[in-house]
Amino acid sequence: MLTDLNPTQREAVLYNEGPLLVIAGAGTGKTKVITNKIAYLIKELGIPSENILAVTFTNKAADEMLKRVTLLVGKAGKGIWIGTFHSIALKMLRRDGHLLDLPANFSVIDQDDRLGLLRDILKNLNIDSKKYPPKIYLNLISNYKNTLEFVDEIPLTFEEYKFDEVFKMYQYALKSMAVVDFDDMLSLVVRLLKRNPELKYFYRDLFKYVLVDEFQDTNSIQLEFLTNIVDKDGKITAVGDDDQSIYGWRGAEIKNILNFETYFPNTKVIKLVDNYRSGFNILDTANRLIANNKYRKGKDLRPFKDATGEVFVHRFENEIEEAQFVANKISDLLAKGISPDEIAILYRANAQSRNFEVELNKMGIHFKVLGGVGFYGRREIKDILAYLRLFSNPYDIQSFKRAIKVPHRGVGDVTVEKIAQFAMDNGLNIWTALKEFSSQFSPKVRSAIDGFIAVFDGLEEVSVSEMIKNIVERIDYESFLNQYEDQFEAEKRMDNVNELVNAAVQLEEQGVLTLADFLATTTLQTSSDEDADGFVRLMTIHSAKGLEFDTVFLTGLEEGVFPLYRAMENEWEMEEERRLCYVGITRSKERLFITHVDRRLFYGKAQFLKPSPFIFEIKSMFDKKRTEEKVFHEKFGEGKVLKIEGSGEDARVTVNFQRYGYKTIIAKFLKFV
């Protein structure tokens, strides 16, 4: 079993005396180490799978890991606890949340609804949401919950923000709606463990072996969670790479990995630096870039693969040409027989995907856009889910407000707002509120409300997938869509709704049977978790973390776009951007295309852009190596290289010819001697 591991990898698998930190550079086989370690624990050491906890960064990574473990140990791996911090936390809260007075069927509010809720609160408190956008509050609240203390970054105008009041109202609303937000899930679990030591010891005993992937992206709450469920001499294996820490903005603490020994004093550290993924030039490029960072432990990846790897830098006039180039190149690659699964287009921000989508469509290339507005974030899905959420948790006023308005049934904003207020003020669930408030309705509204209530008739009898079908039919969602959208759009949305039914059926087959579990799963499922087999993938670099492809297009390397303007003034943020670029580069195995443009549209307006500083950092060594090199040209004879723009055979090379002086020549007409 351990035969295809190298000595350091094997050491990491075999060391099970106490805390272990594996610093694993990109492509050094970190997933292999984790899966083999789990297999080793189960098969060789005979550890029951229930005693193993594996934490991953995404649901997809969790699925993938379980698949690989199953391949190694078969059914013996079935009971393993595997998932993201959030999904593990949810499982624990479902089990023991009552100790914190959490209602049994609490639901999870998604980011979108949090924003909507904050919008309502700001309106209520007469806070000008132009001056103080809800988003700011979302961040403040998130930071607060994640650090459990107010941090320095909180602006001086803090008082003006009325943060205290907003926060209190926000918490009150969550409580009365019986929902928790993303940040709560972790902090509540930590609270649970702290207040109930017997529970803490229960889990310490249960999780005899804990493995954490992508440790560089854990935040302080997550670390606190870990130190609660693992003794300081416990058998925890943390795997990560400080050079790939790209979630600082989300509260990730790079110091968690840099100071791991502080939390687990008797830690053994193993470094994996043999890279099996990328060709030499790609690795060289990555190493050169990341060497510009100051705040790092410092390591160079060693090439192990017997391949050169190709790195190209291409410059274009605008984003359309960039997209056309990428689409053409992909078409060539596909024609050569390269699988679409091995091709990815990466960018800094989701908004950049559009042009690629257009050009790929023109070429008839099948692709999938991952991330951005995910499946469960789509309007039609949220509409249907609102019904389900309300049915599962009748205190969920936000969902009521959405559901009652889809389709229009003669109950408008004003009435809805009144009902919502009445329910909130009196702590009533929606059904009771509607009943008690019904005397104030006009006959028209009353019959509309009756119709609304009737939608839920008998739903408790059927499975989740049947519920969805029933709701969609009863509200005649299809007609609603057709009324407001053109046929094509309406059909697309209906397809998505049917896809939701499929998702429910699938989850039912996997044993997710209750509505509450279904809803929680959908909320925790992100768009990056979607399946894209057989498609070219488009995604942000953030969502590409942990993935690898033969060919990677790293696009939009312009000052202000990547790195972002706002990051450029700040050394620390700049380093995170650089790490992000490093992650992007190291996704590629054989070919890496880096592209940048001279101008790009921002909200419909053209902006001129300089190439990203990262391009210069990457190229400087290459330039130096090649500058002063002697070249020969058929017509101009011998000369010395001064500057190279672009790369590959199309690069423009400025040469000082002995007899003809300075000339700029396309590289393919030059012979390097």
Add this chain to the structure above:
DNA sequence: CAAGTTTACCTTTTT
């Protein structure tokens, strides 16, 4: 007071 229409605002990155 509800539904339809126009304007404003926007763009980091995500569990």
Add this chain to the structure above:
DNA sequence: GGTAAACTTG
């Protein structure tokens, strides 16, 4: 180029 708030109409 898309959505949600603001505005208008019936």
